[in-house]
Amino acid sequence: xxxxxxxxxxxxxxxxxxxxxxxxxxxxxxxxxxxxxxxxxxxxxxxxxxxxxxxxxxxxxxxxxxxxxxxxxxxxxxxxxxxxxxxxxxxxxxxxxxxxxxxxxxxxxxxxxxxxxxxxxxxxxxxxxxxxxxxxxxxxxxxxxxxxxxxxxxxxxxxxxxxxxxxxxxxxxxxxxxxxxxxxxxxxxxxxxxxxxxxxxxxxxxxxxxxxxxxxxxxxxxxxxxxxxxxxxxxxxxxxxxxxxxxxxxxxxxxxxxxxxxxxxxxxxxxxxxxxxxxxxxxxxxxxxxxxxxxxxxxxxxxxxxxxxxxxxxxxxxxxxxxxxxxxxxxxxxxxxxxxxxxxxxxxxxxxxxxxxxxxxxxxxxxxxxxxxxxxxxxxxxxxxxxxxxxxxxxxxxxxxxxxxxxxxxxxxxxxxxxxxxxxxxxxxxxxxxxxxxxxxxxxxxxxxxxxxxxxxxxxxxxxxxxxxxxxxxxxxxxxxxxxxxxxxxxxxxxxxxxxxxxxxxxxxxxxxxxxxxxxxxx
Numbered sequence: 001x002x003x004x005x006x007x008x009x010x011x012x013x014x015x016x017x018x019x020x021x022x023x024x025x026x027x028x029x030x031x032x033x034x035x036x037x038x039x040x041x042x043x044x045x046x047x048x049x050x051x052x053x054x055x056x057x058x059x060x061x062x063x064x065x066x067x068x069x070x071x072x073x074x075x076x077x078x079x080x081x082x083x084x085x086x087x088x089x090x091x092x093x094x095x096x097x098x099x100x101x102x103x104x105x106x107x108x109x110x111x112x113x114x115x116x117x118x119x120x121x122x123x124x125x126x127x128x129x130x131x132x133x134x135x136x137x138x139x140x141x142x143x144x145x146x147x148x149x150x151x152x153x154x155x156x157x158x159x160x161x162x163x164x165x166x167x168x169x170x171x172x173x174x175x176x177x178x179x180x181x182x183x184x185x186x187x188x189x190x191x192x193x194x195x196x197x198x199x200x201x202x203x204x205x206x207x208x209x210x211x212x213x214x215x216x217x218x219x220x221x222x223x224x225x226x227x228x229x230x231x232x233x234x235x236x237x238x239x240x241x242x243x244x245x246x247x248x249x250x251x252x253x254x255x256x257x258x259x260x261x262x263x264x265x266x267x268x269x270x271x272x273x274x275x276x277x278x279x280x281x282x283x284x285x286x287x288x289x290x291x292x293x294x295x296x297x298x299x300x301x302x303x304x305x306x307x308x309x310x311x312x313x314x315x316x317x318x319x320x321x322x323x324x325x326x327x328x329x330x331x332x333x334x335x336x337x338x339x340x341x342x343x344x345x346x347x348x349x350x351x352x353x354x355x356x357x358x359x360x361x362x363x364x365x366x367x368x369x370x371x372x373x374x375x376x377x378x379x380x381x382x383x384x385x386x387x388x389x390x391x392x393x394x395x396x397x398x399x400x401x402x403x404x405x406x407x408x409x410x411x412x413x414x415x416x417x418x419x420x421x422x423x424x425x426x427x428x429x430x431x432x433x434x435x436x437x438x439x440x441x442x443x444x445x446x447x448x449x450x451x452x453x454x455x456x457x458x459x460x461x462x463x464x465x466x467x468x469x470x471x472x473x474x475x476x477x478x479x480x481x482x483x484x485x486x487x488x489x490x491x492x493x494x495x496x497x498x499x500x501x502x503x504x505x506x507x508x509x510x511x512x513x514x515x516x517x518x519x520x521x522x523x
Contacts, residue, residue: 001222001224002184002221002222003214003220004187004190004218004220004445005183005187005218006187007129009217010164010184013183013184013208013212014028014208017209017212025089025090026093028182028207029094031206031207032157032182032204032206033061033063033065033067034068035182035204036123036154036204037065037072039154039178039180040065043178044154046121047074047075047120048076048118048119048120048121049077049119050077050117050119050122051076051078052079052081052123052124052142053066053126054082054126054127054128054160055081055082055091056128057089057090057128058127058128058156058160059126060091060093062078063078063094063097063103065125066098066123067098070102076103076104077104077119078098078103078104079106079108081142109138112138119151121154122146122149122151122152123156124159124160124174124176125156126139127161129157129158129186130164131170132163134171135171135172140172143160143172143173144172146175153174153176155180156179157182157186158179158181158188158189158198159194159197160174161173161197162174162188162194162198163188164187164188165186165187165188166187166188166411167187167190167192167193167194167195168188168193168194169193173197176197178199178200178202180202181203182204182208183204183208185203187413190222191433191445192433219417219443220443220444220445221442221443222444223448223484223485225485225519225522226522228481228486228519229520232519233472233474235271241273242273242274243273244274244472245325245468245472246273246276246322246324246325247272247276247323247324247326247464247467247470248276248278248297248315248318248323249264249275249328249330249463249467250278250299250307250326250328250329250341251264251327251330251332252283252287252330253305253306253333254305254333255305256331256332257279257287257290258457258460259330259460260279261277261287263327263461263463263467265464265509266460266463266464266465266468266508267465267471268294269512270464270483270512271468271469272467272468272472273471274295275295275464276295276297276318277291277294277296277297278297278311278315278318279296279299280298280301280302280306281299281300281301282305283301284298297318299311306333306337307338312344312345315341315345319349324352324471325351325353325470326353327356327464328342328355328356329342329356329357330357330459330460330463331358331460333358334358334361334362342362343366343369347369347372347374349373349375353373353376353378354380354467355377355378355379355380356380356381356459357385357459360381367389367422367423370425376426376475378427378428378466378470378476378479379427380430380463380466381430382429382431383405383408383429383431386416387407389419391404412433413435413437413445415429416435416437417442417443420438420441421437425439426476426477428462428484430459430462432449433445434446434449436477438476438477442477444484446481446485446488448485448486448491449487449491450488450491450492450500451500452500452502452503455505456504456505457504457505458505461487465512466479466480466484486512486515486516489515489519490511491508493514493518494508494511
């Protein structure tokens with residue numbers, strides 16, 4: 001897994017490398033600049049380069065880049081945001097070296113007047129990872145001009161104007177074709193819209209001690225194919241349906257039968273030995289003609305085709321049999337009876353429970369119930385459901401649901417981690433990207449998936465997949481991570497086959513077997 005850091009964590013690594021390990025900051029700056037030059041030579045063998053330098057260490061990297069490119073015979077101009085008198089430390093030193101090398105050092109005002117530029121490449125070394133407030137003039141005008149130009153842009157460490165911690169645009173930001181960052185990726189590279197603004201992300205090793213960059217103190221990680229492959233549950237020769245787990249999926253209501261079926265089918269395709277769908281008894285006849293491998297558990301219902309409170313006794317009796325995992329929510333609908341059933345099961349069930357969709361809405365304002373659960377609970381909300389979950393647990397006088405949803409989207413990692421820790425649950429915050437957070441503070445950024453998956457039923461498919469991995473014995477953390485990754489991976493395969501506009505949830509289910517085979521081939 002690749003570690004992903006906040007600005008503060010990266011600053012700690014940087015300071016520790018300099019002060020505890022004795023590697024000078026000038027050496028790190030030199031290596032950073034040279035690594036960018038190497039990538040520029042590989043990707044953009046162009047003659048005329050404009051290097052835009054800020055007043056901090058990011059600008060210092062820019063002075064190294066400009067000096068080395070000039071020394072290689074490139075035509076280079078540096079445009080400086082800060083006056084030379086305001087430069088400090090390593091940036092000031094490298095400014096002086098660049099000046100002695102004969103690098104043309106111009107004020108930023110010289111870059112602004114024309115709508116065009118004579119340069120064929122822009123190097124953005126204006127702002128680094130420490131940005132904490134919105135960009136203002138004259139820098140805002142500089143960034144807007146960069147974005148209007150037709151030449152490629154390479155950003156140093158992170159595109160200027162992107163928050164290193166949230167990926168949000170701080171007023172305005174550079175749209176880079178390529179970003180070269182150092183040591184480890186930052187959260188802002190992985191979260192949107194920062195991911196789009198970063199363009200192609202290249203991570204360069206400039207000499208930070210390995211024990212700092214792989215430290216368990218860094219709690220956020222990116223899941224890659226090899227990580228998912230290592231989590232695949234074993235299939236011993238002596239396996240049979242009884243050893244691969246039994247999942248009960250309580251789902252469906254009149255008009256929402258498809259959600260239950262998709263969750264059940266994805267569960268079976270993901271390796272569960274047995275799957276039973278608990279559905280309102282009035283819907284049994286409509287299900288019987290559509291199921292083959294799945295089993296049906298009729299549950300007492302009301303006249304409207306939704307579960308009645310008496311279904312709780314039937315569910316509890318079934319759970320006492322050999323059921324390993326319970327999933328609740330897809331297509332369940334909302335009623336007072338359903339709310340009571342979900343709350344009671346959360347409190348009493350002694351097996352892992354996956355809660356999605358209508359099951360999540362029951363918890364809005366009642367998340368304290370989760371702390372009393374007797375077994376692991378995995379919640380799979382999208383941003384809107386997440387906003388409802390936390391809305392009533394905060395000061396609703398100052399935060400409405402829409403503003404809460406906006407906050408969830410802007411602070412995906414911190415929101416997910418905070419909720420998981422507070423409620424002692426495994427939280428899968430669906431979206432771009434999906435974040436899996438654990439009670440211990442760990443967060444996992446998913447790297448698979450595509451916009452074609454923005455279609456009805458994909459969340460139901462994910463519920464079934466996570467439940468299947470739990471049933472096969474994976475701990476909640478691994479079941480959630482693996483389910484999310486293969487779900488997105490199968491979605492990617494579907495999009496390649498059909499195009500993103502035409503992907504539907506059942507396509508993803510059909511791609512699950514091929515996604516497994518592909519992961520199994522990874523060494």
